[in-house]
Amino acid sequence: MAVPSTYRDQHFKGSRVEQERLLSQSCTLYVGNLSFFTTEEQIYELFGKCGDVKRIIMGLDKFTRTPCGFCFVEFYLRIDAENAIRFVNGTRLDDRIVRTDWDAGFIEGRQYGRGKTGGQVRDEYRTDFDGGRGGWGKMIQQKVATSAANN
Amino acid sequence: MSRRKRDDGYEHGYRKRRRVVSEQAEIEDRLESLIIRVGDKTSSSLESNLEGLASVLEADLNTYKSKILRILSECPIQMPEKCTIYSTLVGLLNAKNYNFGGEFVEQIVRNLKEALREGQWESARLTVRFISDMVNCHIVSASSLLQLYDSFIDAAMEQGVPQVRRDWYMYALLTALPWVGRELFEKKENDLERIMAAMEGYLRRRNTAHVAALRVWNCDTPHPQEEYLECLWAQVRKLRTDEWQERHIYRPYLAFDSILSEALQHNLPVILPPPHTASTQYPLPWVVFRMFDYTDCPEAGPLLPGTHSVERYLIEEHLHQIITRHHNERKELATQLLAFPQRNKIPLEYMIVEVLFSELFQMPSPRYLEIAYGCTLIELCKLQPGTMPQVLAQATELLYERIDTMNATCFDRFVSWFSYHLSNFQFRWSWDDWQNCLSLEKDHPKAKFVSEVFGKCLRLSYYKRVTEMVPECYSPLLPPKPEPYFKYQIEGGNGFPGAAQVQTLTELLRKKPTPEEVLELVQQLPNPLKDDDGDMEPSHNPLAIEVFVQTLLHLGSKSFTHTFAGLAKYHSVFKNICENEEAQICMLRQVYELWQYHPQFLGVVVDKMLKTQIVECCAVANWIFSRDMAPEFTRSYIWEVLHLTIRKMNKHVVRLEKEVNDARAKLRAAPSDSESSDEDPTREAGEKRRRSNSHKEAAKDGGEQPTEEMVERMDERLEAAQSDQKNLFLIVFQRFIMILSEHVVRCDTDGKDFNTFWYQWTVGRLQQVFMAHHEQVEKYSQTLETLLFTHDLDSNILDTFRQFQALRS
Numbered sequence: 001m002a003v004p005s006t007y008r009d010q011h012f013k014g015s016r017v018e019q020e021r022l023l024s025q026s027c028t029l030y031v032g033n034l035s036f037f038t039t040e041e042q043i044y045e046l047f048g049k050c051g052d053v054k055r056i057i058m059g060l061d062k063f064t065r066t067p068c069g070f071c072f073v074e075f076y077l078r079i080d081a082e083n084a085i086r087f088v089n090g091t092r093l094d095d096r097i098v099r100t101d102w103d104a105g106f107i108e109g110r111q112y113g114r115g116k117t118g119g120q121v122r123d124e125y126r127t128d129f130d131g132g133r134g135g136w137g138k139m140i141q142q143k144v145a146t147s148a149a150n151n
Numbered sequence: 152m153s154r155r156k157r158d159d160g161y162e163h164g165y166r167k168r169r170r171v172v173s174e175q176a177e178i179e180d181r182l183e184s185l186i187i188r189v190g191d192k193t194s195s196s197l198e199s200n201l202e203g204l205a206s207v208l209e210a211d212l213n214t215y216k217s218k219i220l221r222i223l224s225e226c227p228i229q230m231p232e233k234c235t236i237y238s239t240l241v242g243l244l245n246a247k248n249y250n251f252g253g254e255f256v257e258q259i260v261r262n263l264k265e266a267l268r269e270g271q272w273e274s275a276r277l278t279v280r281f282i283s284d285m286v287n288c289h290i291v292s293a294s295s296l297l298q299l300y301d302s303f304i305d306a307a308m309e310q311g312v313p314q315v316r317r318d319w320y321m322y323a324l325l326t327a328l329p330w331v332g333r334e335l336f337e338k339k340e341n342d343l344e345r346i347m348a349a350m351e352g353y354l355r356r357r358n359t360a361h362v363a364a365l366r367v368w369n370c371d372t373p374h375p376q377e378e379y380l381e382c383l384w385a386q387v388r389k390l391r392t393d394e395w396q397e398r399h400i401y402r403p404y405l406a407f408d409s410i411l412s413e414a415l416q417h418n419l420p421v422i423l424p425p426p427h428t429a430s431t432q433y434p435l436p437w438v439v440f441r442m443f444d445y446t447d448c449p450e451a452g453p454l455l456p457g458t459h460s461v462e463r464y465l466i467e468e469h470l471h472q473i474i475t476r477h478h479n480e481r482k483e484l485a486t487q488l489l490a491f492p493q494r495n496k497i498p499l500e501y502m503i504v505e506v507l508f509s510e511l512f513q514m515p516s517p518r519y520l521e522i523a524y525g526c527t528l529i530e531l532c533k534l535q536p537g538t539m540p541q542v543l544a545q546a547t548e549l550l551y552e553r554i555d556t557m558n559a560t561c562f563d564r565f566v567s568w569f570s571y572h573l574s575n576f577q578f579r580w581s582w583d584d585w586q587n588c589l590s591l592e593k594d595h596p597k598a599k600f601v602s603e604v605f606g607k608c609l610r611l612s613y614y615k616r617v618t619e620m621v622p623e624c625y626s627p628l629l630p631p632k633p634e635p636y637f638k639y640q641i642e643g644g645n646g647f648p649g650a651a652q653v654q655t656l657t658e659l660l661r662k663k664p665t666p667e668e669v670l671e672l673v674q675q676l677p678n679p680l681k682d683d684d685g686d687m688e689p690s691h692n693p694l695a696i697e698v699f700v701q702t703l704l705h706l707g708s709k710s711f712t713h714t715f716a717g718l719a720k721y722h723s724v725f726k727n728i729c730e731n732e733e734a735q736i737c738m739l740r741q742v743y744e745l746w747q748y749h750p751q752f753l754g755v756v757v758d759k760m761l762k763t764q765i766v767e768c769c770a771v772a773n774w775i776f777s778r779d780m781a782p783e784f785t786r787s788y789i790w791e792v793l794h795l796t797i798r799k800m801n802k803h804v805v806r807l808e809k810e811v812n813d814a815r816a817k818l819r820a821a822p823s824d825s826e827s828s829d830e831d832p833t834r835e836a837g838e839k840r841r842r843s844n845s846h847k848e849a850a851k852d853g854g855e856q857p858t859e860e861m862v863e864r865m866d867e868r869l870e871a872a873q874s875d876q877k878n879l880f881l882i883v884f885q886r887f888i889m890i891l892s893e894h895v896v897r898c899d900t901d902g903k904d905f906n907t908f909w910y911q912w913t914v915g916r917l918q919q920v921f922m923a924h925h926e927q928v929e930k931y932s933q934t935l936e937t938l939l940f941t942h943d944l945d946s947n948i949l950d951t952f953r954q955f956q957a958l959r960s
Contacts, residue, residue: 037613040710041751045610049522049571056712086479087522091529092575094612 005101011114012104022104027054027081028074030103032120034059035094035132036067046093047073051080057111063118069133070113070120072106096132179218182211186222190236197236198406205243212244212251220258227281228262228274232469232492234281234330239404239411242288246414252290256417259285268425272434276323279303282419283327287334288404289411295419296331297342300324304349306424314358314960315433318380320424321353325383326468329461332387332395347391354384364918364954365438365514368556374441374458382439385459399462399493435958440509442549448498455498466497470506478519485530500542503531508546511568512561515922515958521564525571543572544581551585554596559915560922563787566600570607578608578620589624594785594908602628603787609633610751633749635708637701649698652676656702666723673699673728691734699724700741704756708745711755718759725765735770740779750788757792761799768879771796776886785912794923797879801927804876807869814857814865821856877931880924884939887917891948914947921955932956 012019031043040056047053052075059070075081081102089100113119117138126137135141189204190197208219227237245252259282266275282299285291306320324346328335335343359378363369366376377385390397404411445455456462470488477484488503510517511524532539550557550565557565573580588597605628609617614632621629638644639653656672673695680689703721707714718725729738739757746753760766774780775793783789857865891913898905921928928935932955940952 039613040712042611042613044711044755045751049567050520055715058712083520083523087481087520087526091526095577 007101009104011110019104023102025078026102026105027076027078028072028103028105029081029084029100030070031073032070032099032101033096034067034069034071034098035096036069036134037132038067038069038094038096040071042093043071043073046088047075047084050075050083050087052076057106059113059120060111061118062112062114068113068119069123072103072111073100074106094132178211179215182208182215182219183222186219186226186240187230189240190233197403201236201240201243201403201407205240205247208240208244209247212248216251216254220255223255224258224262228277231277231280231472234277234284235287235400235402235404238281238284238288238290239402239407241285242290242404242411242414243407245288245290245417246410249415252414253417256285256291256419260420260422264422264425270432272319276319276326279323280327280330283331286331287402289414289416292416292418293335293339295417297335297339297346299419299422300346302421302423304346304353307353308349309427312427313433315436315958316427316431317353318357318436319433321350322380322383325350325380325387328387328395329390329397329465330400332390333397336395347388350384354381358957358960360954360957361436361960362438363950364922364958365436367438367440367512367514367558367561368553369558370556373553374444376441377439377458379437379439382459383464386461386464389459390461397461399465401492433959435515437513440505440512442508442546443501443505447545447549448501453495453497455501466491466493466502467506467509470502471510474506474510474519478523481523481527481530484527485534488531489534500531500535500538504528504542504546508550511564514558514560515925517564521567522571525568528572529575548584551597551600554600557596558918559790559912560919562596562600562915563790563919566603566607566787570604570611573604573608574611578612578616580620582621582625586622586624589627592908594912596908598628599785601625602630606630606750606788631748633751635705635745635752636748637705637708637745639701648679649676649694652698653702656698657706660702660706666721669699669721670724670727673724690731691737692728693737695728696734696737697741699728700738701745704742704745708752711752714752714756715759718756718763718765722763722765725760729765732767732770732773735766736774736777739766739771739774743780750786750791754788754792754795758795758799761796768796768800768875769882772879772882772886776883776890785909790916790919793883793920797883797920797924797927800872800876800879801924804869804872804927807865807872811862811865811869814862817857818859818862873930876927877934880928880931880935881938883920884917884935887913887920888939888944888948891917892945895945914951917948918951918954921951925955925958928955929959 008016008019014022029047031047034043040058043056044053047056054074054076056074057072058067059072060066061068073081073084075084085100085102088098090097092098113121113123115121115124115138117124119134119138123133124138127140129136136144185204185207189200193200212219223237223241227234241252241255245255259278263275263278263282266272266278279299282291283296286293286296303320303324307317309317332343357380359381362376362378365378368376441458443455444458448455456466470491473487473491474484477487489499491497491499491503507524507528510519511521517524528539528543532543547569554562554565585597585601588595588601591598593599593602605617605621605625608620609630618626618629639647639650644650645654652672656669659669659672676692676695676698678689678692679694680692699721703717704714707717725738729735742756742760743753746756757766757771761768761771772793775789780789891910894910894913895905898907935952936956940949942949
């Protein structure tokens with residue numbers, strides 16, 4: 001379904017009404033749950049099956065400036081983005097289920113992770129081991145490091 | 152401040168009126184919902200539901216008549232699988248209320264006439280079928296139905312109109328017969344025979360040249376690839392030999408026979424097919440896709456209906472209709488397909504897979520995105536993990552077995568689908584089973600299929616993954632590591648001409664210079680094309696192009712984004728040194744040299760260069776057909792690049808056409824007041840005109856009313872674009888003809904058979920250009936026939952053109 005999720009960007013600069021308007025006209029998708037190793041080329045190949053891709057902006061760790069598992073895909077036409085939500089969302093890229101959602105539009109600065117340690121917030125708090133996303137969640141990594149230092 | 156007391160009586164009356172109006176809307180909605188949902192899963196039987204609903208509607212017939220008429224006439228078209236349910240419902244209503252029946256007949260006939268006028272062929276066809284079914288329910292007389300059929304047959308016999316039009320009228324008739332054949336056989340056998348005879352005559356005289364262009368495989372073993380009308384005719388003929396006893400369609404009206412046979416029938420008014428006009432578009436013909444027969448399905452399971460059984464036709468049509476309804480929601484689509492009503496009587500997974508592949512491989516193009524079919528198949532595997540994956544694997548094996556005769560277009564789609572599917576299942580496949588391809592030559596379809604699949608898998612993953620997913624023995628077919636080839640950095644690379652300048656330019660670029668600074672450096676390079684006398688100014692400087700393009704692209708080789716940034720920043724340098732086609736072809740060669748081991752990157756760069764107009768479409772076309780690119784000619788990526796180039800041109804023309812049409816429509820809609828003042832030569836009128844024109848100029852910026860002048864300029868732009876488009880097609884087709892003819896002549900001289908793999912691929916690629924862009928190529932069909940596809944041409948090449956022409960004749 002080409003329906004937006006209930007997620008709303010808390011850092012959006014503007015009213016809720018404005019955000020909804022942009023989302024309803026957007027040609028840009030947020031793509032999440034990527035592996036840190038997934039490249040722009042792979043994303044182009046998959047999303048290119050839905051139409052002409054205008055550009056891809058890789059999500060980067062704020063400090064290391066390396067991919068941190070998300071990106072923005074912008075199409076020329078909204079219908080192509082709709083089709084990406086219909087046909088790519090929930091399928092695999094690099095063996096991982098990828099998630100797509102409408103985005104209000106890329107603005108410089110939004111390509112950086114907002115987690116404390118530089119990546120995405122979800123990687124701060126998760127408790128599982130994910131080899132494609134740096135292993136253990138950041139909080140757990142820190143706990144492990146601290147207890148190792150204490151011993 | 153005291154509130155003014157409102158008039159109690161007014162408010163009371165107002166509220167009462169609103170309540171009545173909203174009540175009415177509520178009842179209408181409820182009626183609509185009841186009608187739409189009739190026949191869906193409920194606790195009571197369908198018969199009692201129909202009886203109940205008929206009573207409810209009867210009571211409301213006068214109050215809500217137009218709404219009921221509208222819904223009842225639309226439902227059987229929107230939900231064609233419930234056709235017989237609605238005809239029964241209307242039959243019951245007709246039995247209770249003859250007048251209503253008459254009005255319904257008028258409504259449905261109005262709908263049919265409108266659908267025919269508007270070119271809504273599928274709606275029209277389903278309406279004809281519904282009207283035919285209304286005979287079964289005693290709403291319409293058989294004799295008036297036969298009159299309708301006769302007028303359709305007349306339309307099919309008309310001279311001087313395209314065959315696709317005549318075909319449609321026959322097709323609409325044929326697809327209605329499974330519903331009403333038995334009834335006509337019992338009551339009007341002679342007329343039915345007459346109709347069958349007319350159809351037989353029509354089909355015998357028909358031209359089937361288009362079949363070759365539309366077939367997925369170019370041979371008829373193991374399954375004949377039948378033209379759709381011929382297949383349906385065979386199925387209906389078989390039904391006739393069974394005395395029109397059809398056992399698949401569920402007919403609720405049989406339970407109400409006593410009531411319905413008491414009803415009075417109506418006669419259809421005369422329905423004349425609207426005449427053909429040059430702008431009328433008819434559906435294209437197709438070939439029935441067959442990949443399974445009953446031997447492919449498990450022995451212990453239900454039998455696959457035979458190719459010429461009407462059941463096969465009905466089930467397939469129903470499956471296609473489910474796809475139409477849910478094609479945008481893959482989970483719902485998969486669920487609905489698997490919930491097929493008679494799923495226990497048929498090998499459902501096989502039929503679903505065959506129908507989905509028939510759409511994926513449809514010629515000229517599938518009706519939905521290829522990925523839509525791919526992800527639907529994935530959903531089906533998720534919902535039926537015990538059976539679907541196995542059937543799909545079996546299908547893949549069959550397609551691989553028969554790939555030798557598959558046309559190039561479908562070959563590409565198969566490669567694309569299979570690699571995509573694998574990428575969702577960890578690239579697991581029984582590669583050992585296909586090792587026979589390793590002993591075949593590289594251009595053999597089986598070997599090519601495997602190597603192209605590897606290439607596509609690489610694009611969706613990464614090099615190490617692909618090398619690890621296959622046994623060692625497959626390494627000859629693996630693609631090279633997708634890296635840029637920068638010859639200046641290899642062993643001895645600094646010996647290449649321009650190597651020193653490459654070094655200089657690289658250092659300069661790292662300091663983020665302006666485009667002017669770069670251009671200055673590049674222009675200093677000597678031009679090897681300049682001869683010593685210097686009298687002939689060369690069209691371009693190949694050394695400058697080589698140094699600039701390779702250096703810049705190499706610096707940006709880390710990712711597409713890096714490359715795009717470089718192309719954008721130094722766009723003016725490109726425009727300066729690559730002004731003409733020769734320069735652009737030289738540049739494309741440089742791009743190829745750098746990215747020859749990474750076809751995906753090559754394609755993306757060329758695409759960007761076209762978009763930013765660094766390179767023209769014709770240059771790309773000529774480059775692809777150049778001698779340099781001959782070794783790569785059978786690689787799929789070459790054709791990806793050609794088709795993206797043609798598509799860009801087509802999109803450009805289509806956009807301009809729309810702009811002109813929209814502007815003209817706006818111009819027509821609002822008559823300009825300057826027209827009247829143009830006649831008046833007085834100064835006053837001139838002043839008025841000037842003011843009105845400047846007003847319109849201002850309005851132009853706001854995108855409002857266009858002027859005649861603006862539309863003329865748009866027209867000129869459109870004409871120029873169309874001329875470019877025609878030129879592009881001429882170049883492409885001419886180069887095909889040249890390269891194919893050369894090959895045939897050379898083989899003749901050497902005494903060799905010309906029908907090599909290379910030849911087959913190339914003819915296939917020519918056919919692909921016709922099919923992939925048939926709507927646009929159609930515009931230039933006459934020119935192509937006069938200039939290029941002339942009688943003296945080799946028959947194989949000419950045939951491809953003839954088949955394309957036959958699509959719409």
